[in-house]
Amino acid sequence: NAGVTQTPKFRILKIGQSMTLQCTQDMNHNYMYWYRQDPGMGLKLIYYSVGAGITDKGEVPNGYNVSRSTTEDFPLRLELAAPSQTSVYFCASSSSASGANVLTFGAGSRLTVL
């Protein structure tokens, strides 16, 4: 059982380039999330989805886009990469938002924008 799989693990981008971070979960979870973690900071929510076809903004959505065409996949698109988007990105999923919303995280994708 793979859980939440993120690709790529590492990527270096030039300013102005675009890319997509892939996230797939095999637990049939309805809820999926993208967080970013900057050095010395907590995780900040970028976007989330409560089910296929439904997405919503989190705390720091600017410069990103998401889509949720299937239950399994929740890709994060960076358009016109900027140095401020240098961070570690974590995708997560959960089965239910009721009670303690226990998220299962992927291993992360480290992105550097130069």
Next chain:
Amino acid sequence: DQQVKQNSPSLSVQEGRISILNCDYTNSMFDYFLWYKKYPAEGPTFLISISSIKDKNEDGRFTVFLNKSAKHLSLHIVPSQPGDSAVYFCAASDTGTASKLTFGTGTRLQVTL
């Protein structure tokens, strides 16, 4: 505005002793609190949670205490083991807002021999 705060960036404890990690919050609408543990180059993993209607939850060596009046929670690890060395994140959720988790900045725990 940091709604969940972990004011101690690091903590060092001897093996076998108690580790106490602290977390403060400002949003009185939070109804669940969770602790996550993170090793380098891995994603955070869930450790333990507590509902706002409880004041204590225990799971093996891990106990979380909640003081709602002080808006404060703490994670106790007894006894501490070298494998507990990691970054610990406190997180909180509000079921009124789709239970999105708000995280603290983390405390790096080092358990020494």
